[in-house]
Amino acid sequence: MARKAAATKMNISDEVMISMQAVNKWFGSFHVLRDINLTVHKGERIVICGPSGSGKSTLIRCLNRLEEHQDGEITVQGITINNDLKNIDEIRRDVGMVFQHFNLFPHLTILENCTLAPIWVRKMPKAEAEAIAMKYLERVKIPEQALKYPGQLSGGQQQRVAIARSLCMEPKLMLFDEPTSALDPEMIKEVLDTMVALAEDGMSMVCVTHEMGFARKVANRVIFMDEGQIVEQNEPEAFFNNPQSDRTKLFLSQILDH
Amino acid sequence: MADHKHSAKQNSGHAFVRAEDAPLLPPPATEAGLTGWLWQNIFASMADFSSAGASLRSACVAALTVFLLYFGFAQIYTLLDFGVFSAVWSDPDELKREACWTVDQGGGLPSGWHAACWPFIYAKHKFIMYGAYPSEELWRVNLSVLLGIAGLAYVLIERLPRRREVGAMMLTLYPLLCFILLTGGNLAIPFGSIGLWLIIGLAVISLGRLAKRGFLGSTLSEFHALIGLTGWAFVIYNTVRGFGAVDFGLEPIDTRDWGGLLITLVVAVTGIVVSLPLGIILALGRRSEMPAARLICTVFIEFWRGVPLITVLFMASVMLPLFLPEGVNFDNLLRALIGVMLFSAAYMAEVIRGGLQAIDKGQYEGAQAMGLSYWQSMRLIILPQALTHVIPGIVNTFIGLFKDTTLVSIVGIFDLLGAGQSAIADAAWSTPVQATTMYLYIAIIFFVFCFGMSRYSIYMENKLSKSRQH
Ligand SMILES: Nc1ncnc2c1ncn2[C@@H]1O[C@H](COP(=O)(O)OP(=O)(O)OP(=O)(O)O)[C@@H](O)[C@H]1O
Ligand SMILES: [Mg+2]
Numbered sequence: 001m002a003r004k005a006a007a008t009k010m011n012i013s014d015e016v017m018i019s020m021q022a023v024n025k026w027f028g029s030f031h032v033l034r035d036i037n038l039t040v041h042k043g044e045r046i047v048i049c050g051p052s053g054s055g056k057s058t059l060i061r062c063l064n065r066l067e068e069h070q071d072g073e074i075t076v077q078g079i080t081i082n083n084d085l086k087n088i089d090e091i092r093r094d095v096g097m098v099f100q101h102f103n104l105f106p107h108l109t110i111l112e113n114c115t116l117a118p119i120w121v122r123k124m125p126k127a128e129a130e131a132i133a134m135k136y137l138e139r140v141k142i143p144e145q146a147l148k149y150p151g152q153l154s155g156g157q158q159q160r161v162a163i164a165r166s167l168c169m170e171p172k173l174m175l176f177d178e179p180t181s182a183l184d185p186e187m188i189k190e191v192l193d194t195m196v197a198l199a200e201d202g203m204s205m206v207c208v209t210h211e212m213g214f215a216r217k218v219a220n221r222v223i224f225m226d227e228g229q230i231v232e233q234n235e236p237e238a239f240f241n242n243p244q245s246d247r248t249k250l251f252l253s254q255i256l257d258h
Numbered sequence: 259m260a261d262h263k264h265s266a267k268q269n270s271g272h273a274f275v276r277a278e279d280a281p282l283l284p285p286p287a288t289e290a291g292l293t294g295w296l297w298q299n300i301f302a303s304m305a306d307f308s309s310a311g312a313s314l315r316s317a318c319v320a321a322l323t324v325f326l327l328y329f330g331f332a333q334i335y336t337l338l339d340f341g342v343f344s345a346v347w348s349d350p351d352e353l354k355r356e357a358c359w360t361v362d363q364g365g366g367l368p369s370g371w372h373a374a375c376w377p378f379i380y381a382k383h384k385f386i387m388y389g390a391y392p393s394e395e396l397w398r399v400n401l402s403v404l405l406g407i408a409g410l411a412y413v414l415i416e417r418l419p420r421r422r423e424v425g426a427m428m429l430t431l432y433p434l435l436c437f438i439l440l441t442g443g444n445l446a447i448p449f450g451s452i453g454l455w456l457i458i459g460l461a462v463i464s465l466g467r468l469a470k471r472g473f474l475g476s477t478l479s480e481f482h483a484l485i486g487l488t489g490w491a492f493v494i495y496n497t498v499r500g501f502g503a504v505d506f507g508l509e510p511i512d513t514r515d516w517g518g519l520l521i522t523l524v525v526a527v528t529g530i531v532v533s534l535p536l537g538i539i540l541a542l543g544r545r546s547e548m549p550a551a552r553l554i555c556t557v558f559i560e561f562w563r564g565v566p567l568i569t570v571l572f573m574a575s576v577m578l579p580l581f582l583p584e585g586v587n588f589d590n591l592l593r594a595l596i597g598v599m600l601f602s603a604a605y606m607a608e609v610i611r612g613g614l615q616a617i618d619k620g621q622y623e624g625a626q627a628m629g630l631s632y633w634q635s636m637r638l639i640i641l642p643q644a645l646t647h648v649i650p651g652i653v654n655t656f657i658g659l660f661k662d663t664t665l666v667s668i669v670g671i672f673d674l675l676g677a678g679q680s681a682i683a684d685a686a687w688s689t690p691v692q693a694t695t696m697y698l699y700i701a702i703i704f705f706v707f708c709f710g711m712s713r714y715s716i717y718m719e720n721k722l723s724k725s726r727q728h
Contacts, residue, residue: 089631092627096628
């Protein structure tokens with residue numbers, strides 16, 4: 001099987017990270033996620049793409065309960081996502097999320113942004129949290145900005161801070177929701193480089209993006225969504241070179257032909 | 259593109275390469291310095307003589323400017339003349355009202371004299387400041403005020419160490435200390451009832467803790483914050499009552515003897531200090547996802563916003579006793595205080611809700627995704643930003659509250675204005691300028707406080723916007 005091959009190549013364990021079974025979600029009467037079944041193993045990198053409004057954001061936001069699903073079962077690291085606040089807290093502690101618009105806290109410095117969750121959620125002493133924050137700020141190559149405020153940084157730098165901020169919680173899984181779509185072209189590369197480095201370190205990632213170069217380079221699997229359903233999923237090479245569904249072909253022709 | 263236009267002007271071809279940098283020049287005089295300021299703000303609008311119409315307009319603007327300047331200076335001069343230049347400053351012969359009489363009235367001042375009679379204010383000063391508070395006990399008021407000013411100054415000045423701790427003391431120990439100093443404590447409250455209520459309060463707090471852990475079912479767990487707050491309210495209220503019942507050897511002074519600026523400050527400071535946290539809780543409740551909390555807060559806010567403060571005060575002092583059981587006698591000042599607190603909390607809640615609404619949804623999501631709890635994300639992320647957004651509105655409410663304290667004189671409490679008015683009624687100082695002098699003095703006191711708050715708020719805004727450039 002193709003998956004097995006990828007798994008050996010990219011060093012994926014058998015441990016299941018995310019499992020979604022027959023998940024359905026509605027916004028009012030609008031059926032936004034339809035019968036989603038998805039399993040992600042530890043160390044796997046998943047890229048989700050699809051037309052605007054197809055439910056990509058909704059899907060990954062269900063994984064840390066920023067959105068509530070009404071039907072089906074989602075487990076993350078073996079913890080079921082339901083109304084139990086304790087489960088949700090536990091999952092959010094281990095799942096980092098990076099947003100399209102960064103969502104940094106403008107009233108806190110970069111360093112404070114990074115130490116906030118370790119101090120308040122992990123109850124880490126301040127000095128230790130700061131050491132970890134500096135480690136990850138160095139990792140995303142902006143330690144010198146630590147004492148500035150988010151408003152003083154460029155978009156690309158802000159997004160890298162957002163990545164570092166998530167990493168400070170030492171998550172087991174990272175979710176990215178179009179992390180580069182709000183950026184100017186010259187800043188996209190610096191953010192993608194950071195994400196590639198993260199992938200090379202073996203982080204499990206679920207990433208909504210239209211950066212096909214990134215998908216080819218790091219993804220184990222590309223998932224194509226349309227109208228709330230998973231229409232096609234495959235390894236990147238096969239997905240791009242030999243799409244099966246007509247909808248995938250149409251979508252790929254639209255985003256690849258310029 | 260811009261380059262193209264440039265090049266088109268400089269030569270007829272489209273290609274252009276700059277050989278030398280354009281020089282960096284100092285700004286014209288109209289942009290810099292005092293002349294620049296005068297030019298931009300005053301003369302620029304009246305210096306256009308390029309056509310007949312423009313000249314006419316410039317002439318009109320010039321005439322208007324001259325007139326307004328004259329008018330403004332004339333007003334200021336009249337006020338200064340009344341309050342300073344022509345005023346009577348002393349009364350060495352203890353003439354009282356005759357010191358401020360003109361020859362027509364039998365005094366020594368020239369006919370037509372009309373200016374402030376400051377000896378009247380000296381004579382009434384104690385009454386305007388403290389009301390009927392016993393003279394030998396005034397040190398208690400002075401000590402409270404001095405401690406308050408010192409603490410406030412300490413908290414407001416940056417770079418002092420341990421500001422947070424001092425601030426916490428100002429919000430906990432200081433009010434308690436003032437309460438004991440000002441009333442004298444030794445209230446007739448049975449310790450048994452205080453103890454009982456303290457135990458009930460602690461029990462309610464523990465109940466809230468249990469609910470939070472989810473031991474009491476999901477319905478109660480949603481209300482753990484409310485349960486906890488109720489418990490704390492019991493504990494705090496009864497701690498205060500407990501201290502009030504202790505005999506510290508101070509002479510008890512009935513609040514009916516308090517008056518003047520003392521009352522104004524007590525009402526305003528309590529209102530300000532209580533309305534902010536209460537307003538925050540109400541605003542959060544009104545935006546909460548729990549229907550019951552939302553309903554309670556909305557009804558509360560709309561009720562208090564729908565009633566004039568005068569009505570609230572009347573209800574508190576006249577109607578409330580009718581509903582209370584026989585023998586339960588609330589202090590009149592305390593009733594007015596509670597009315598003012600709840601009233602301003604409702605306004606504060608709406609101001610803060612405005613700030614909460616301005617916060618991007620992404621901030622809530624960012625905080626949630628990192629695993630912060632609801633209260634943590636409110637305290638650390640949302641409220642600091644929301645409150646900064648609405649500093650002008652908050653201070654506006656504070657200033658409004660400070661000025662509205664004058665309304666308590668309607669229920670027989672002699673605040674600054676009430677004390678001033680009753681001082682005016684003193685025939686021993688009866689002169690034509692008696693009332694004007696008193697009102698001028700009271701206006702100055704109010705102005706100093708309100709203007710101070712306003713300036714501090716502007717300073718805070720500038721400071722915050724500098725450190726958080728967006
Ligand atoms: N809170 C909401 N209430 C109602 N409808 C919503 C809500 N959020 C999203 N939707 C709708 O659900 C659909 C899927 O939204 P979603 O944001 O998941 O799409 P997406 O695939 O991420 O699109 P994009 O590429 O534009 O980000 C859209 O039609 C959107 O209008
Ligand atoms: Mg989206």
